[in-house]
Amino acid sequence: MNSAPRPRQRRRLILTCVECRKRKQKCDRGQPCAQCIARGPESICIYEKFKSPNNAVARASSKSTESSPGQIQDRASPSLLQNAHEYGYSKSDAFSSMGILTKVISGIDEVTPSHRPAAPQIRSKLRADYFGYVRRLPSKAHCEFLINMFFKDVNHFNGALDEVFFREQLDRWWATAYDVILKQGPDALPLDQWYFPALIFQVLAVALQFLPTPHGFLVKVLKFTSSQTFTELSKEYSDCGEGLSILIGRPSSTLVAIQSSFMRDFWCANAGDLLQAWNHSGRTVKEAMSIGLHLEPELPSSSKPEELLDSLWMNELRKRTWWNLFVWDSFMALELGRPMFIDLKKCTVTPPIECEIPPDRLKRVPTPRSDSDPPIPLTERILRLTISRRFAEIRELESQGSVPQNPEKVKELHDFAVKYREDLPAFFRVTNPDTRWDDSCPFVPTHRELISFLTDSFLMALHRPYIFTRSKSQREVYNCALAILDSQDRLFQFHRASSTQWFVGTTFPTFDAAVLLAVVLVSNPERYHAAFSRPYQSLQRALERLRLIGLSLPLAKSGSEILESTVRRVVEAHERAGPSDIVSTELQLPGVLGEQYPAHNAPSEMVSPDVEPWHFEVKPSEMEWTAQNPEFFDFDFSNLEVPMPLKELLLDEEMAALPAGMDAYDPSFWPQPLEQPGLPDISLEQPGIMNVADNSFWNFLVGYPTSFKGDSL
Incomplete structure (x- = not known):
C-alpha cells in the first residue's frame, strides 16, 4: 500500500486590496491604491492580513517591521521605492514604469497589512x-x-x-x-x-x-x-x-x-x-x-x-x-x-x-435642485463653470493676433455669451431681476453681480484683441467696460455698507475695465465725444474706489496711480476732439444692490447676436479714426499685442523695484530686449512679461499725449 504524501496545495499570496480583488481589477498595492483613489472614497482601500509561519516572505516582512520601531504601523513603501516620488512618478498611474515596478516589488519586499491610508513618514x-x-x-x-x-x-x-x-x-x-x-x-x-x-x-x-x-x-x-x-x-x-x-x-x-x-x-x-x-x-x-x-x-x-x-x-x-x-x-x-x-x-x-x-x-441620496427651489451657492458655481469652459478658446484666438484666422469662431463665441445671458435664471439677471430670494439667500445679490461681471468680462476678453481692427468689437469693449464698472461700483457700495473687507474682488475687475475703456476713448475720441460724460464719470468713480482700497491694498494704490495718469490722457484726447462743456465733476453713483438698474446698465440691451458677416480691417488706413487722427497712421494696430491691463498692473509693481529716479511712465526707461544693453536685472518666472514692445498697447496709451505736444486744439 502506497503511502505517498499528498501534494502540497499551492498557496498564493494575496497582494491586492479587498475592493480590487472583489472587482477583479489590477491593484498597484498603493496606500491607498490607484483604483480606490479613482473610485473613492480612499478609506475603502483595505488589505487583509496574511499569516503563514512557514512563509519566508511573511517572516522576512515581520522581521523587517519589528526592526523599525520608529516607523508607523501602516504599510510603508518598499525600500527601493521610498524616494520614487522624487522622480516625478504619479501614485495614481498604475501603468507607468514605477507603477509596474511597485506591483512587482510589493509582493517580494513585504506584505504587511493595512487597515487605513498610510500617514506620511515624518522623522x-x-x-x-x-x-x-x-x-x-x-x-x-x-x-x-x-x-x-x-x-x-x-x-x-x-x-x-x-x-x-x-x-x-x-x-x-x-x-x-x-x-x-x-x-x-x-x-x-x-x-x-x-x-x-x-x-x-x-x-x-x-x-x-x-x-x-x-x-x-x-x-x-x-x-x-x-x-x-x-x-x-x-x-x-x-x-x-x-x-x-x-x-x-x-x-x-x-x-x-x-x-x-x-x-x-x-x-x-x-x-x-x-x-x-x-x-x-x-x-x-x-x-x-x-x-x-x-x-x-x-x-x-x-x-x-x-x-x-x-x-x-x-x-x-x-x-x-x-x-x-x-x-x-x-x-x-x-x-x-x-x-x-x-x-x-x-x-x-x-x-x-x-x-x-x-x-x-x-x-439621503444626492438630488438636483428644482427650478422652484431657492438658489444655493453652488448654483452660481455651476453657471460659472458653463462659461469658463470656453475661456480656453478665447486664449487660443488671442494667440492669432488682431486678425483672427477664423472670424466665424469669434462670432460663435459672441453668440454663445449672449445666449448664456438670456438663459440665466431670473434671480441672476441684471435687468429686472427676480429679487424674492434676496432676503432669505443673502448671497444672491452678490452672485448676481458676479455672474454679470463674468459674462461682460467674457465678451470684453473676446473682443479686446480686435479693438483696432473691427469697429463693432471696439464698441462691444466700450459697452462691456461700462457695464463692469457699474456692477463693481454697486458691489463696492454694498460691501462697504456691510463693512466687509472685500477689496480684491473689486480692485482687479475695476482696473481691468477702466483701462480698456480708456484705451477705447483715447484711440477714437471723436466717436464717443458727444456722450463723453457717461464714461468719464465711470472712470472717476473707478479711480475713487481704487484710491480708497489703496489705503489697505498696495496693488490698488499702484492701480489708482496708473489709472489717474490714464484718465489725464483720456481728457486730453477728448479736448483734442473738440470743445465741450459736458464733463461734469459731480459723480452720480449707480443704484445699490436690489434697486432697479438703469437702462444703460442692462447688458442684454447693449450686446446682441450679430447676424452680419464679420470684417476685420488689416491696414491702418482702412480705420475711420486714423483719417481723423493722422498721428495714428504709422502705428501698427494690426500687430498690437492683446490689451491685458492686469498684466500691466503687475508690470508696474515690478517697475517699482527699479532704481530711484527712473520714471515708470517714460518709454525711454522700459526694459530693452535681451540682446540689447541696458537690461535691468529683474528676475521673473515668466520671461517676456517685462518686455514692452513698440507696439504694446501700454506704450500706445502712455505715449499718446506726448505725440500731440505742440499741437493746438
Whole structure:
C-alpha cells in the first residue's frame, strides 16, 4: 500500500486590496491604491492580513517591521521605492514604469497589512515642529468665531469648502487630535487629520482678510502685539498653514491637502500677490491630478447603505473641489494673460450635482435642485463653470493676433455669451431681476453681480484683441467696460455698507475695465465725444474706489496711480476732439444692490447676436479714426499685442523695484530686449512679461499725449 504524501496545495499570496480583488481589477498595492483613489472614497482601500509561519516572505516582512520601531504601523513603501516620488512618478498611474515596478516589488519586499491610508513618514525630530505649528492655532472659541464668519460671509465667493464635511473633520480634530499627538505622536493620526490643521490655518487667514470692521475687537486678543494689524495676523496664519503642509510633505496629498492649497491660492490673490497666486495654483492643480481628482470616480459597490451614500457624497465633494480649481485656473489665465494649467481634454470627471450636502447625508441620496427651489451657492458655481469652459478658446484666438484666422469662431463665441445671458435664471439677471430670494439667500445679490461681471468680462476678453481692427468689437469693449464698472461700483457700495473687507474682488475687475475703456476713448475720441460724460464719470468713480482700497491694498494704490495718469490722457484726447462743456465733476453713483438698474446698465440691451458677416480691417488706413487722427497712421494696430491691463498692473509693481529716479511712465526707461544693453536685472518666472514692445498697447496709451505736444486744439 502506497503511502505517498499528498501534494502540497499551492498557496498564493494575496497582494491586492479587498475592493480590487472583489472587482477583479489590477491593484498597484498603493496606500491607498490607484483604483480606490479613482473610485473613492480612499478609506475603502483595505488589505487583509496574511499569516503563514512557514512563509519566508511573511517572516522576512515581520522581521523587517519589528526592526523599525520608529516607523508607523501602516504599510510603508518598499525600500527601493521610498524616494520614487522624487522622480516625478504619479501614485495614481498604475501603468507607468514605477507603477509596474511597485506591483512587482510589493509582493517580494513585504506584505504587511493595512487597515487605513498610510500617514506620511515624518522623522521623530520633526514631530516637535509639527506640534509647534499646531500649538499656534487659536483657542477653540476664537477658531469657531472666525470659521463661522468664513462660512457665512466668505465661502460663497468661491465654494472652496463644504461646511458639512469641514464641521465633521473639525469635531474629530477637537475631540482626539491633541490627545493623540501628546500620547502617541502625530504619526498615529489618520492621513486627512495630518493636513487638517493646515486647512484650519488657511480658513482663519482668509476669514481675517474679510473681517468686518465692527468685529475686530472680538479677535484682537489674537494679535501678538497691539501694533500688529489683522493683515499681518492673516499672513502669519496663512504662512503657518503653508509651512505645515511643506513639513508633512506633498507626495502624500489628500483631498484635505488640496483644499488647504487652494485656500492658500485664494489668500494670495486677496492679498494682492497675483503672481504668487498663479504660481501656487499650478502646484495645487498638479497635486489634485496626482490623486486623480480630474478623473471620473467610479460608483461604489458596497452592500451597506451608509457606506454607499458616504461614497456618493464624497464623490460629489471631489468633483466640486476639482471644478472649483478649473474655474479659478481659467479665470486667472484669462485675466493675467498666462497659460492654463488644466487641459479639459485630459479630464473625464463630470460636473457635480446642483444640491447642498445635508448634515444627514448618510440617509439621503444626492438630488438636483428644482427650478422652484431657492438658489444655493453652488448654483452660481455651476453657471460659472458653463462659461469658463470656453475661456480656453478665447486664449487660443488671442494667440492669432488682431486678425483672427477664423472670424466665424469669434462670432460663435459672441453668440454663445449672449445666449448664456438670456438663459440665466431670473434671480441672476441684471435687468429686472427676480429679487424674492434676496432676503432669505443673502448671497444672491452678490452672485448676481458676479455672474454679470463674468459674462461682460467674457465678451470684453473676446473682443479686446480686435479693438483696432473691427469697429463693432471696439464698441462691444466700450459697452462691456461700462457695464463692469457699474456692477463693481454697486458691489463696492454694498460691501462697504456691510463693512466687509472685500477689496480684491473689486480692485482687479475695476482696473481691468477702466483701462480698456480708456484705451477705447483715447484711440477714437471723436466717436464717443458727444456722450463723453457717461464714461468719464465711470472712470472717476473707478479711480475713487481704487484710491480708497489703496489705503489697505498696495496693488490698488499702484492701480489708482496708473489709472489717474490714464484718465489725464483720456481728457486730453477728448479736448483734442473738440470743445465741450459736458464733463461734469459731480459723480452720480449707480443704484445699490436690489434697486432697479438703469437702462444703460442692462447688458442684454447693449450686446446682441450679430447676424452680419464679420470684417476685420488689416491696414491702418482702412480705420475711420486714423483719417481723423493722422498721428495714428504709422502705428501698427494690426500687430498690437492683446490689451491685458492686469498684466500691466503687475508690470508696474515690478517697475517699482527699479532704481530711484527712473520714471515708470517714460518709454525711454522700459526694459530693452535681451540682446540689447541696458537690461535691468529683474528676475521673473515668466520671461517676456517685462518686455514692452513698440507696439504694446501700454506704450500706445502712455505715449499718446506726448505725440500731440505742440499741437493746438
